[in-house]
Amino acid sequence: MATRKTSKHGEKNPLEWTVFAVSALLVAAVLGYLLYLSFTNRITTPNLVARYYHDPSTHQPFRYRVEIENTGGATAEDVIAEAVLLKDSSELEKAELQIMFSPKQSTREGWVIFRNDPSKADSILVKIVSYKKP
Amino acid sequence: MKTSSASLREYARGITGGLLFSLPLLYTMEVWWAGFSAQPYQLLFYIAATFGLLLGYNRYAGVHEGAHWNEVLIDSVEEIGIGLVISLLMLWTLGRIDLAAMGTEEIVSKIVVESMTVAIGVSVGTAQLGGEQEQNDGGLNPRPQRSVSLRGSAVLALCGGVLIAGNVAPTEEIPMIAMEISAIHLLVIAVQSVALGMVILFFSNFKGGAGKTSWTLVILETATAYIISLLVSVFMLWFFGRLDGVHFDSALSQVIVLGFPAMLGASAGRLLIK
Numbered sequence: 001m002a003t004r005k006t007s008k009h010g011e012k013n014p015l016e017w018t019v020f021a022v023s024a025l026l027v028a029a030v031l032g033y034l035l036y037l038s039f040t041n042r043i044t045t046p047n048l049v050a051r052y053y054h055d056p057s058t059h060q061p062f063r064y065r066v067e068i069e070n071t072g073g074a075t076a077e078d079v080i081a082e083a084v085l086l087k088d089s090s091e092l093e094k095a096e097l098q099i100m101f102s103p104k105q106s107t108r109e110g111w112v113i114f115r116n117d118p119s120k121a122d123s124i125l126v127k128i129v130s131y132k133k134p
Numbered sequence: 135m136k137t138s139s140a141s142l143r144e145y146a147r148g149i150t151g152g153l154l155f156s157l158p159l160l161y162t163m164e165v166w167w168a169g170f171s172a173q174p175y176q177l178l179f180y181i182a183a184t185f186g187l188l189l190g191y192n193r194y195a196g197v198h199e200g201a202h203w204n205e206v207l208i209d210s211v212e213e214i215g216i217g218l219v220i221s222l223l224m225l226w227t228l229g230r231i232d233l234a235a236m237g238t239e240e241i242v243s244k245i246v247v248e249s250m251t252v253a254i255g256v257s258v259g260t261a262q263l264g265g266e267q268e269q270n271d272g273g274l275n276p277r278p279q280r281s282v283s284l285r286g287s288a289v290l291a292l293c294g295g296v297l298i299a300g301n302v303a304p305t306e307e308i309p310m311i312a313m314e315i316s317a318i319h320l321l322v323i324a325v326q327s328v329a330l331g332m333v334i335l336f337f338s339n340f341k342g343g344a345g346k347t348s349w350t351l352v353i354l355e356t357a358t359a360y361i362i363s364l365l366v367s368v369f370m371l372w373f374f375g376r377l378d379g380v381h382f383d384s385a386l387s388q389v390i391v392l393g394f395p396a397m398l399g400a401s402a403g404r405l406l407i408k
Contacts, residue, residue: 011135012208019145020208023215030218031181033242037174044173075171103170105237134171134375 047072048102050081052126054118055111062114066126070102076131077101083112085121092121102131144260148213151259152220155297156251160224164304168374169244177246180373181214184250187296188213190289191257209257217253221245251300254293284358291359294403295366299396303370312388320387327363327394331401332356356401363396364389 012020048070055065066081079099085092095112102108118124136144159165172180188210192201201209222245225231231241302308315323336352367389371377377385 013135013138013141015138016136016141016212019141019215020212023212023218026215026218027211030242030246031178033238034174034178034181034246037239038178075167101167101170103236103240106170106240107235109235134167 044073046070046074046076046102046104046131048076048079048128048131050126050128052083052112052124060113062116062118064112064114064118064124064126065109066097066112067107067109068099068102068128069107070104073104075101075103075134077134079108079131080129081110082125082127082129083114084125084127085114085116085118086123086125087121089122092116096129101134145216147263148216148256148260149220151263152217152252152256153224155255155258156248158301159251159304160221160228160248162304164306164374165247166225166230166244168304169247170240171375172243172247172373174239174243176373177243180250181246183369184253185210185214187289187293188253188257191254191261191293194286194289195261195293213253213256213260214249216256217249217251218245220252220256221249224248251297254297258293258297287355288358288362290403291362291400292366295363295396295400296370297403298399299363299366299370299392302395303367303392304374308371308388308392309376309384312384312391315387315391320390323394324390327390327397328356328360330394331359331363331397334398334401335359359400360393360397363393363400366396366400367392 048068051067051069053065053067055063057063064083066083068079068081070076077100079102081097081099083095083097085094093114093116095114097110097112099108099110112126189206192206192209192213193203222231225244225248230244233241332352335355336347368377371385371388371392376388380388
Protein backbone atom coordinates (compact mmCIF):
# COMPACT_ATOMS: atom_id res chain seq x y z
CA MET A 1 0.00 0.00 0.00
CA ALA A 2 2.84 2.38 0.78
CA THR A 3 3.79 2.60 -2.86
CA ARG A 4 0.31 3.42 -3.97
CA LYS A 5 -0.16 7.01 -5.01
CA THR A 6 -3.28 7.32 -2.92
CA SER A 7 -1.84 5.89 0.26
CA LYS A 8 -1.04 9.25 1.81
CA HIS A 9 -4.77 9.85 2.07
CA GLY A 10 -5.80 6.24 2.27
CA GLU A 11 -4.61 5.58 5.79
CA LYS A 12 -7.11 6.76 8.31
CA ASN A 13 -6.56 7.62 11.94
CA PRO A 14 -8.75 6.13 14.70
CA LEU A 15 -10.95 9.24 14.81
CA GLU A 16 -11.74 8.96 11.12
CA TRP A 17 -12.46 5.26 11.42
CA THR A 18 -14.84 5.97 14.31
CA VAL A 19 -16.70 8.63 12.34
CA PHE A 20 -16.91 6.27 9.40
CA ALA A 21 -18.15 3.36 11.53
CA VAL A 22 -20.85 5.47 13.18
CA SER A 23 -21.89 6.91 9.81
CA ALA A 24 -22.04 3.49 8.17
CA LEU A 25 -24.15 2.21 11.04
CA LEU A 26 -26.54 5.16 10.80
CA VAL A 27 -26.88 4.87 7.04
CA ALA A 28 -27.45 1.10 7.28
CA ALA A 29 -30.08 1.60 9.97
CA VAL A 30 -31.96 4.23 7.95
CA LEU A 31 -31.82 2.16 4.76
CA GLY A 32 -32.92 -0.95 6.63
CA TYR A 33 -35.83 0.86 8.20
CA LEU A 34 -36.99 2.39 4.90
CA LEU A 35 -36.66 -0.98 3.12
CA TYR A 36 -38.67 -2.61 5.88
CA LEU A 37 -41.36 0.05 5.48
CA SER A 38 -41.41 -0.36 1.69
CA PHE A 39 -41.84 -4.11 1.81
CA THR A 40 -44.31 -4.51 4.61
CA ASN A 41 -47.89 -4.41 3.45
CA ARG A 42 -49.52 -1.44 4.96
CA ILE A 43 -52.59 0.63 4.48
CA THR A 44 -51.71 3.45 2.15
CA THR A 45 -54.51 5.83 3.03
CA PRO A 46 -54.83 7.96 6.16
CA ASN A 47 -56.81 6.46 8.99
CA LEU A 48 -57.79 9.08 11.54
CA VAL A 49 -59.26 8.66 14.95
CA ALA A 50 -60.31 11.47 17.28
CA ARG A 51 -60.35 11.30 21.08
CA TYR A 52 -61.44 13.98 23.51
CA TYR A 53 -60.80 14.83 27.15
CA HIS A 54 -62.41 17.44 29.36
CA ASP A 55 -59.69 20.02 30.00
CA PRO A 56 -61.11 23.19 31.57
CA SER A 57 -59.11 26.41 31.89
CA THR A 58 -59.86 29.39 34.14
CA HIS A 59 -61.75 31.32 31.47
CA GLN A 60 -63.06 28.39 29.51
CA PRO A 61 -64.70 25.86 31.80
CA PHE A 62 -66.16 23.92 28.87
CA ARG A 63 -62.91 23.41 27.05
CA TYR A 64 -62.08 19.99 25.60
CA ARG A 65 -58.73 18.73 24.39
CA VAL A 66 -59.02 16.80 21.13
CA GLU A 67 -56.35 14.36 20.05
CA ILE A 68 -56.25 13.30 16.43
CA GLU A 69 -54.21 10.23 15.70
CA ASN A 70 -53.41 8.96 12.23
CA THR A 71 -52.92 5.20 12.36
CA GLY A 72 -52.88 4.86 8.57
CA GLY A 73 -50.02 4.75 6.10
CA ALA A 74 -50.36 8.17 4.50
CA THR A 75 -50.40 11.74 5.71
CA ALA A 76 -53.64 13.73 5.75
CA GLU A 77 -53.73 17.46 5.08
CA ASP A 78 -56.28 20.08 6.19
CA VAL A 79 -58.01 17.86 8.70
CA ILE A 80 -61.33 19.18 9.99
CA ALA A 81 -62.78 17.69 13.15
CA GLU A 82 -66.17 18.51 14.60
CA ALA A 83 -67.33 18.35 18.21
CA VAL A 84 -71.09 18.32 18.67
CA LEU A 85 -73.22 18.53 21.82
CA LEU A 86 -76.33 16.39 21.35
CA LYS A 87 -79.53 16.80 23.34
CA ASP A 88 -82.68 14.88 22.55
CA SER A 89 -80.94 13.77 19.35
CA SER A 90 -80.72 17.35 18.09
CA GLU A 91 -77.67 19.52 17.82
CA LEU A 92 -77.25 21.82 20.79
CA GLU A 93 -73.91 23.26 19.77
CA LYS A 94 -71.13 22.59 17.30
CA ALA A 95 -67.42 23.43 17.56
CA GLU A 96 -64.83 22.91 14.87
CA LEU A 97 -61.11 22.15 14.95
CA GLN A 98 -58.77 22.42 11.99
CA ILE A 99 -55.37 20.80 11.84
CA MET A 100 -53.02 21.52 8.98
CA PHE A 101 -51.31 18.15 8.80
CA SER A 102 -51.80 14.80 10.44
CA PRO A 103 -48.72 12.76 9.51
CA LYS A 104 -48.93 8.96 9.41
CA GLN A 105 -48.47 7.20 12.74
CA SER A 106 -48.49 10.50 14.60
CA THR A 107 -50.74 12.40 16.96
CA ARG A 108 -51.70 16.07 16.82
CA GLU A 109 -53.81 17.90 19.35
CA GLY A 110 -55.97 20.98 19.72
CA TRP A 111 -58.78 22.33 21.86
CA VAL A 112 -62.47 23.06 21.25
CA ILE A 113 -64.47 25.40 23.44
CA PHE A 114 -68.23 25.12 24.02
CA ARG A 115 -70.51 27.92 25.17
CA ASN A 116 -73.02 25.55 26.74
CA ASP A 117 -72.32 23.22 29.58
CA PRO A 118 -71.75 19.79 28.06
CA SER A 119 -73.07 18.15 31.23
CA LYS A 120 -76.51 19.49 30.28
CA ALA A 121 -76.33 17.72 26.94
CA ASP A 122 -77.00 14.04 26.46
CA SER A 123 -73.72 13.30 24.73
CA ILE A 124 -70.66 14.71 23.04
CA LEU A 125 -69.78 13.52 19.59
CA VAL A 126 -66.30 14.19 18.20
CA LYS A 127 -65.72 13.16 14.63
CA ILE A 128 -63.44 13.77 11.68
CA VAL A 129 -65.29 15.58 8.91
CA SER A 130 -62.77 15.75 6.11
CA TYR A 131 -59.13 15.72 5.08
CA LYS A 132 -57.23 15.71 1.83
CA LYS A 133 -54.19 14.16 0.23
CA PRO A 134 -51.15 16.43 0.69
CA MET B 135 -1.66 9.24 8.29
CA LYS B 136 -3.36 12.49 9.17
CA THR B 137 -3.30 13.73 12.76
CA SER B 138 -6.56 13.75 14.70
CA SER B 139 -6.54 17.53 14.90
CA ALA B 140 -6.21 17.79 11.12
CA SER B 141 -9.21 15.48 10.70
CA LEU B 142 -11.15 17.44 13.30
CA ARG B 143 -10.50 20.63 11.33
CA GLU B 144 -11.70 18.86 8.21
CA TYR B 145 -14.92 17.78 9.94
CA ALA B 146 -15.45 21.30 11.26
CA ARG B 147 -15.21 22.63 7.72
CA GLY B 148 -17.64 19.98 6.58
CA ILE B 149 -20.15 20.84 9.29
CA THR B 150 -19.88 24.55 8.45
CA GLY B 151 -20.48 23.81 4.79
CA GLY B 152 -23.39 21.53 5.60
CA LEU B 153 -25.09 24.21 7.68
CA LEU B 154 -24.31 27.03 5.24
CA PHE B 155 -25.82 25.31 2.25
CA SER B 156 -28.79 23.67 3.89
CA LEU B 157 -29.90 26.26 6.43
CA PRO B 158 -32.73 27.61 4.25
CA LEU B 159 -34.07 24.07 3.95
CA LEU B 160 -33.86 23.33 7.66
CA TYR B 161 -36.00 26.41 8.25
CA THR B 162 -38.55 25.70 5.51
CA MET B 163 -41.81 24.03 6.45
CA GLU B 164 -42.49 22.58 3.03
CA VAL B 165 -39.40 20.43 3.53
CA TRP B 166 -40.66 19.10 6.86
CA TRP B 167 -43.96 18.31 5.17
CA ALA B 168 -42.18 16.62 2.29
CA GLY B 169 -40.61 14.37 4.90
CA PHE B 170 -43.87 12.96 6.17
CA SER B 171 -45.69 13.03 2.85
CA ALA B 172 -43.06 11.05 0.95
CA GLN B 173 -43.42 7.31 0.58
CA PRO B 174 -40.54 5.12 1.82
CA TYR B 175 -39.53 4.11 -1.72
CA GLN B 176 -39.25 7.79 -2.68
CA LEU B 177 -36.93 8.38 0.26
CA LEU B 178 -34.80 5.39 -0.73
CA PHE B 179 -34.58 6.79 -4.23
CA TYR B 180 -33.66 10.21 -2.84
CA ILE B 181 -30.86 8.71 -0.73
CA ALA B 182 -29.57 6.72 -3.72
CA ALA B 183 -29.56 9.83 -5.93
CA THR B 184 -27.72 11.87 -3.31
CA PHE B 185 -25.24 9.09 -2.75
CA GLY B 186 -24.54 8.95 -6.49
CA LEU B 187 -24.06 12.72 -6.53
CA LEU B 188 -21.67 12.56 -3.57
CA LEU B 189 -19.64 9.81 -5.21
CA GLY B 190 -19.36 11.95 -8.32
CA TYR B 191 -18.50 15.11 -6.43
CA ASN B 192 -15.93 13.43 -4.21
CA ARG B 193 -14.38 11.75 -7.20
CA TYR B 194 -14.07 14.89 -9.31
CA ALA B 195 -13.80 17.73 -6.84
CA GLY B 196 -13.56 16.27 -3.37
CA VAL B 197 -10.95 17.09 -0.79
CA HIS B 198 -8.79 14.09 -1.61
CA GLU B 199 -7.81 14.81 -5.14
CA GLY B 200 -7.33 11.78 -7.33
CA ALA B 201 -8.74 9.59 -4.59
CA HIS B 202 -9.26 5.89 -5.06
CA TRP B 203 -12.90 4.72 -5.32
CA ASN B 204 -12.65 3.04 -1.88
CA GLU B 205 -11.83 6.35 -0.34
CA VAL B 206 -14.52 8.16 -2.30
CA LEU B 207 -17.01 5.60 -1.00
CA ILE B 208 -15.87 6.02 2.60
CA ASP B 209 -16.02 9.83 2.33
CA SER B 210 -19.52 9.68 0.88
CA VAL B 211 -20.85 7.42 3.63
CA GLU B 212 -19.26 9.68 6.24
CA GLU B 213 -20.88 12.76 4.69
CA ILE B 214 -24.33 11.19 4.75
CA GLY B 215 -23.75 10.11 8.36
CA ILE B 216 -22.71 13.63 9.37
CA GLY B 217 -25.69 15.00 7.43
CA LEU B 218 -28.07 12.75 9.38
CA VAL B 219 -26.61 13.81 12.73
CA ILE B 220 -26.68 17.55 11.88
CA SER B 221 -30.29 17.33 10.66
CA LEU B 222 -31.34 15.44 13.76
CA LEU B 223 -29.77 18.04 16.04
CA MET B 224 -31.05 21.04 14.08
CA LEU B 225 -34.61 19.73 13.72
CA TRP B 226 -34.69 18.84 17.40
CA THR B 227 -33.39 22.31 18.34
CA LEU B 228 -36.05 23.92 16.14
CA GLY B 229 -38.76 21.89 17.86
CA ARG B 230 -39.58 19.80 14.83
CA ILE B 231 -38.98 16.49 16.57
CA ASP B 232 -41.30 15.44 19.33
CA LEU B 233 -40.79 11.89 20.47
CA ALA B 234 -44.07 11.73 22.36
CA ALA B 235 -46.43 12.75 19.58
CA MET B 236 -44.60 11.79 16.40
CA GLY B 237 -44.19 8.33 14.98
CA THR B 238 -40.78 6.89 14.13
CA GLU B 239 -41.59 7.07 10.45
CA GLU B 240 -42.39 10.79 10.57
CA ILE B 241 -39.19 11.58 12.45
CA VAL B 242 -36.93 9.40 10.30
CA SER B 243 -38.43 10.71 7.03
CA LYS B 244 -38.08 14.32 8.10
CA ILE B 245 -34.44 13.79 9.05
CA VAL B 246 -33.69 11.93 5.81
CA VAL B 247 -35.16 14.63 3.58
CA GLU B 248 -33.18 17.36 5.32
CA SER B 249 -29.96 15.43 5.67
CA MET B 250 -29.37 14.85 1.98
CA THR B 251 -28.74 18.53 1.20
CA VAL B 252 -26.74 18.80 4.41
CA ALA B 253 -24.58 15.91 3.18
CA ILE B 254 -23.87 17.67 -0.12
CA GLY B 255 -23.06 20.82 1.84
CA VAL B 256 -20.69 18.85 4.07
CA SER B 257 -18.94 17.49 1.02
CA VAL B 258 -18.56 20.89 -0.62
CA GLY B 259 -17.55 22.51 2.67
CA THR B 260 -14.85 19.95 3.39
CA ALA B 261 -13.37 20.40 -0.04
CA GLN B 262 -13.75 24.13 -0.53
CA LEU B 263 -13.79 26.04 2.73
CA GLY B 264 -10.24 25.24 3.79
CA GLY B 265 -7.32 27.62 3.39
CA GLU B 266 -4.56 26.75 0.96
CA GLN B 267 -2.57 25.12 3.73
CA GLU B 268 -5.38 22.81 4.70
CA GLN B 269 -6.29 21.85 1.22
CA ASN B 270 -2.76 20.85 0.46
CA ASP B 271 -2.01 18.85 3.49
CA GLY B 272 0.08 15.99 2.35
CA GLY B 273 0.51 17.51 -1.09
CA LEU B 274 3.79 18.84 -2.40
CA ASN B 275 2.78 21.73 -4.61
CA PRO B 276 0.22 24.48 -4.26
CA ARG B 277 -3.06 23.18 -5.57
CA PRO B 278 -3.11 23.57 -9.32
CA GLN B 279 -6.23 24.46 -11.21
CA ARG B 280 -7.80 21.13 -11.91
CA SER B 281 -8.64 20.26 -15.43
CA VAL B 282 -11.95 18.50 -15.44
CA SER B 283 -13.27 16.18 -18.11
CA LEU B 284 -16.69 16.73 -19.65
CA ARG B 285 -18.08 13.97 -17.44
CA GLY B 286 -16.50 15.61 -14.40
CA SER B 287 -17.91 19.01 -15.22
CA ALA B 288 -21.32 17.48 -15.79
CA VAL B 289 -21.20 15.96 -12.29
CA LEU B 290 -20.16 19.32 -10.84
CA ALA B 291 -22.95 21.09 -12.71
CA LEU B 292 -25.37 18.55 -11.25
CA CYS B 293 -24.12 19.24 -7.71
CA GLY B 294 -24.24 23.01 -8.16
CA GLY B 295 -27.73 22.81 -9.65
CA VAL B 296 -29.09 20.64 -6.83
CA LEU B 297 -27.48 22.82 -4.17
CA ILE B 298 -28.93 26.10 -5.48
CA ALA B 299 -32.27 24.89 -6.89
CA GLY B 300 -32.79 22.82 -3.74
CA ASN B 301 -33.32 26.01 -1.76
CA VAL B 302 -36.46 26.94 -3.65
CA ALA B 303 -37.65 23.63 -5.13
CA PRO B 304 -39.80 22.58 -2.14
CA THR B 305 -41.55 25.93 -1.70
CA GLU B 306 -45.15 26.65 -2.77
CA GLU B 307 -43.85 29.58 -4.76
CA ILE B 308 -42.70 27.46 -7.69
CA PRO B 309 -46.15 26.05 -8.60
CA MET B 310 -47.65 29.46 -7.87
CA ILE B 311 -45.32 31.26 -10.27
CA ALA B 312 -45.78 28.50 -12.84
CA MET B 313 -49.55 28.73 -12.59
CA GLU B 314 -49.74 32.49 -12.98
CA ILE B 315 -47.00 33.05 -15.50
CA SER B 316 -47.71 34.01 -19.12
CA ALA B 317 -46.13 32.24 -22.06
CA ILE B 318 -44.03 35.30 -22.89
CA HIS B 319 -42.58 35.48 -19.38
CA LEU B 320 -41.86 31.77 -19.46
CA LEU B 321 -39.95 32.19 -22.67
CA VAL B 322 -38.03 35.08 -21.15
CA ILE B 323 -37.10 32.94 -18.14
CA ALA B 324 -35.77 30.20 -20.41
CA VAL B 325 -33.74 32.67 -22.50
CA GLN B 326 -32.54 34.41 -19.34
CA SER B 327 -31.37 31.09 -17.89
CA VAL B 328 -29.37 30.21 -20.97
CA ALA B 329 -27.90 33.71 -21.29
CA LEU B 330 -26.98 33.88 -17.62
CA GLY B 331 -25.34 30.47 -17.82
CA MET B 332 -23.35 31.54 -20.84
CA VAL B 333 -22.18 34.72 -19.15
CA ILE B 334 -21.15 32.91 -16.00
CA LEU B 335 -19.43 30.10 -17.83
CA PHE B 336 -17.53 32.10 -20.41
CA PHE B 337 -17.47 35.84 -20.01
CA SER B 338 -17.29 36.63 -16.32
CA ASN B 339 -13.83 35.31 -15.68
CA PHE B 340 -14.85 33.51 -12.53
CA LYS B 341 -12.24 31.34 -10.93
CA GLY B 342 -12.03 28.39 -13.23
CA GLY B 343 -13.99 30.06 -16.01
CA ALA B 344 -12.74 29.46 -19.48
CA GLY B 345 -10.78 32.17 -21.22
CA LYS B 346 -10.94 32.40 -24.99
CA THR B 347 -12.97 29.61 -26.44
CA SER B 348 -14.63 28.64 -29.66
CA TRP B 349 -18.34 29.23 -30.17
CA THR B 350 -19.00 25.52 -30.59
CA LEU B 351 -17.62 24.90 -27.10
CA VAL B 352 -19.68 27.78 -25.69
CA ILE B 353 -22.84 26.34 -27.17
CA LEU B 354 -22.01 22.76 -26.20
CA GLU B 355 -21.20 23.58 -22.58
CA THR B 356 -24.11 25.96 -22.11
CA ALA B 357 -26.53 23.47 -23.62
CA THR B 358 -25.16 20.67 -21.41
CA ALA B 359 -25.55 22.85 -18.33
CA TYR B 360 -29.12 23.80 -19.24
CA ILE B 361 -30.15 20.22 -19.95
CA ILE B 362 -28.70 19.19 -16.60
CA SER B 363 -30.55 22.06 -14.90
CA LEU B 364 -33.85 20.97 -16.41
CA LEU B 365 -33.23 17.36 -15.32
CA VAL B 366 -32.40 18.53 -11.80
CA SER B 367 -35.67 20.51 -11.80
CA VAL B 368 -37.70 17.52 -12.96
CA PHE B 369 -36.23 15.26 -10.28
CA MET B 370 -36.71 17.74 -7.46
CA LEU B 371 -40.25 18.66 -8.47
CA TRP B 372 -41.14 14.97 -8.70
CA PHE B 373 -39.70 14.31 -5.28
CA PHE B 374 -41.60 17.14 -3.67
CA GLY B 375 -44.82 15.86 -5.29
CA ARG B 376 -45.27 18.85 -7.59
CA LEU B 377 -45.72 16.75 -10.72
CA ASP B 378 -48.45 14.44 -9.41
CA GLY B 379 -51.61 14.66 -11.45
CA VAL B 380 -50.44 17.82 -13.15
CA HIS B 381 -51.04 18.61 -16.82
CA PHE B 382 -47.96 18.56 -19.05
CA ASP B 383 -48.08 22.32 -19.72
CA SER B 384 -48.14 23.13 -16.05
CA ALA B 385 -45.37 20.63 -15.28
CA LEU B 386 -43.24 22.10 -18.06
CA SER B 387 -43.75 25.62 -16.82
CA GLN B 388 -42.71 24.57 -13.29
CA VAL B 389 -39.60 22.90 -14.71
CA ILE B 390 -38.63 26.06 -16.62
CA VAL B 391 -39.29 28.29 -13.61
CA LEU B 392 -37.11 26.11 -11.39
CA GLY B 393 -34.64 25.73 -14.24
CA PHE B 394 -33.43 29.29 -13.64
CA PRO B 395 -31.98 28.78 -10.14
CA ALA B 396 -30.80 25.34 -11.23
CA MET B 397 -28.93 26.90 -14.15
CA LEU B 398 -27.43 29.50 -11.85
CA GLY B 399 -26.13 26.69 -9.65
CA ALA B 400 -25.07 24.49 -12.51
CA SER B 401 -22.96 27.19 -14.12
CA ALA B 402 -21.73 29.25 -11.16
CA GLY B 403 -21.63 26.34 -8.75
CA ARG B 404 -19.54 24.37 -11.10
CA LEU B 405 -16.96 27.11 -11.35
CA LEU B 406 -16.95 27.91 -7.65
CA ILE B 407 -16.76 24.40 -6.34
CA LYS B 408 -14.04 23.18 -8.59
